[in-house]
Every structure is written in C-alpha cells, then in structure tokens.
Amino acid sequence: MPSNATCARPSPSSIPTAPSTKSYEPEAIIATRQPLNPRPSHCYLAYLTDRVLVAANEPELYGTQYTHDPDGLNLRPQAVADSDRLGERRAAMGLEPAAEYDQRMRGY
Secondary structure (H helix, E strand, O other): OOOOOOOOOOOHHHOOOOOOOOOOHHHHHHHHOOOOOOOOOHHHHHHHHHHHHHHOOOOEOOOOOEEEOOOOOOEEEOOEOOHHHHHHHHHHOOOOOHHHHHHHHHOO
16 A cells, blocks of 8 residues: 655765666566565655656656756656546655646756
C-alpha cells in the first residue's frame, strides 16, 4: 500500500552521478519489483519509471521529469501519457499533486 507521505527531493550534491544511466535503469526497475526488505518507497519507483521512459523517448507516467526549453532559459515538464489521470497516478504512488510539484521544480 503506498504511503501518503511525499517523496523528499534529494539535494543535487547528494545524488551520485554516472556517465550514463541508460544501461542499468531497466534492470533497476525489474529489481524494485522483486521482494525487498525494506521495500523501496513507491515514490522512488515512480521517479525511476519516468526516468527510464524519458530516456526511451516515451511519455512519462508520473510527471517527475523536467527539461529545459531549447533556449535553455525555461524549465518545463516532459510529455506525460494520459494527462487526465496524472493526479490519480501520482496520488497512488505517494507523490504530491502535479501543480505543487511544478511550482517547487520552477522555484516558485
């Protein structure tokens, strides 16, 4: 059952970097579906799922991934599949409403 707590956004300095994440992300999603103890938070699975979809040039499901406009000045969300049900999907994974997340991402 998903938690009602929102997923804390890590600080950029606490996120490890790698030359390319595309090679291991699909395996990471498969690994999170296996029984784990402790089980990862649903919200992290949502972030990972969206990241893999965006890397595959597919619309994301949870609206967690952003990009810059071509001019590099404005931050905008990536394309989302079935946007009419975005709120339902986000709530089921313990994510904050999309409008609140958008404000936080843009620094408002």
